Amino acid sequence: MSESRFLPNFEPIAPFSRLTDSGILDSGESPMSDDAVIEALRYMMLTRVFDDKATSMQRQGRFGTFSSVRGQEASVVGAATALDPTKDWIVPQYREFPALIRHGYPIENFALYFMGNPKGGTIPSNVNMLPMQISLAAQIPQATGLAWGLKMQGGDGVVITFFGDGASSEGDFHESLNLAGIMKAPVIFFLQNNGWAISTPRENQTAARSFAERAIGYGVEGVMVDGNDLLAVHEVTTQAVAKARAGGGPTLIESVTYRTGAHNTADDPTRYIDQQELEKWQQKDPVERVKNYLRSRGIWNENLEQELLDSCAAQIDAAMESARNTPLATSDALFNHVYAEPPQRMLDQKRDWAIRNGDAQ
């Protein structure tokens, strides 16, 4: 086969990492200051607290179906902390709570959305993000166009879009990488390979050895990173952001991680997940790894951890409380914001609905 016309078979790549599983940094310099790591850890712990709280509220019928970030905290936070919220954009899937919060989306809105209140969808006007995406991969072309548009207008903002290993199988992924490559759009395709798309394993999504290497076919740079290593994810994403800002075009980042929780609160992973593999990944817990790193730096102890945990819990409790105290939506929530200039027919329906439901008009 060596002289064949077929493309050469190249060596598989390995995920880039900086920390060992037990949190020891390699011999190089840290890509994050200690303060930055502590801030990132706070987002990771905030996420754990939120996920636990939301899951228990869901069990009591006070929260809707939702997907926790469990196991992927370093992946999401490492990427998010590489962004400048004043000019960079996030185009999310649905499993990126801490990235949205850091960018300025209120926790309360996030909670309201999952409580089924349309008000939760409200994105404050100074927050550069698109709504969470439920229709898988639909966000990827939008991110590409957004980045292309920013570039066309001479800005130096970049766009990061998050999506899963599953979503990468949709045609939208292919079409977007292709276009982004052509346009040199300042977009980072952040693919979270968490091993699963509900019950479908990563092997059923692509025969390619890595998702990162798929970038080559589009003339786009690809990189694979240990998604449970905060420092490595942050470093790689920071480089991709700098490249995009400088006009160097898109990057596909494959963040190799693992969904250690259920797909969502309606899912029962015991039906399909390999228990041994799960335990192996639980050993690589991204939050523990950061704490171990800080301990190895001599700047972490139980008191600091407890303080951080208490402050996270207080913040989540306050946001949840405020979401819970938000009045239930009335029928106008069906009609508001559907159009800039609503057709009369819909306005008539709005009036009828208000009368029938006894809502103020």
Next chain:
Amino acid sequence: MIEAIRECLGQEMEADNRVVVIGEDVGVLGGVFRATDGLQARFGKDRVVDMPLAEGVIVGSGIGLAMSGLRPVIELQFLGFGHQAFHQIGQQVARLRYRSQGRHSLPLVIRSPFGGGVRTPELHSDAFEAFYTHTPGLKVVAPATAYDAKGLLAAAMESDDPVLYLEPLKGYRLTKDEVPDERYTVPLGKLRVARAGADVTLIAWSAAVNVAERAAEELSEQGISVEVLDLRSLNPLDIDGVSESVAKTGRVAILHEAPLTGGFGGELVATIQQECFYSLEAPIIRISAPDTPYPLGGVEDLYIPDVDRVVAEVAALAKASA
């Protein structure tokens, strides 16, 4: 109802080894609603396939599988994600026979849950049946009972035409009527009189049939006798069955979960006024969702027509005159 669907799939796969099931999470998990639970263990990984997450290639490759001689049953996890496959369904599935002038048959069934009322996340619950009834070449069925779910699925799988088989998300576990063990079919294109009545014809399909029946029960207490028609099949449409009922009652209400404008109710109104104009004693009414996107779960009960609303509107119709 979900058990009836599962049983039918099992029986058909047993009877015909050309039947294959493909879709997202249909294998090991048995589908997110368990419609295919146990089928992979029984029939193997070649016949029950966990596909990559891409509706376009799921439906498009289904066409190819059918061309190769198999009889694919495709599960679209939610009809809300049928858009991703719509270029394959609308332009391809529905027209292959016509475009090949009869050379290619397409014995393909696309099963998909749809409709609201179970607090799904966003974009899962729209009642998009009218997109597909506006797609000539594709048959569209939407059972409301477990009995029909089994019989219509068997008929759809037997058919050499492609069929979109819509399953009510809300009725999946709620609907629990008797289902015979043996194999049987319910013909495509024949409605079911879910409740006989004399004053008003109330037409519904899928999950709305249950709402219609409960409303009819309440209305009977007010002395209004409502005939509830369960269309079962939107294409082919049982025009004779509808006309027969309208000739008797002279008053018609159509109930659907989808928005008003462009909904399948409009098609029914047009057909009924054409076929039954001289029987009508009052304008036909439509009871539907408003012309707005399907909302988040917290307000979906305000969106989907409920029993109270149907009772009020049908009671007014019963008194109205032309």
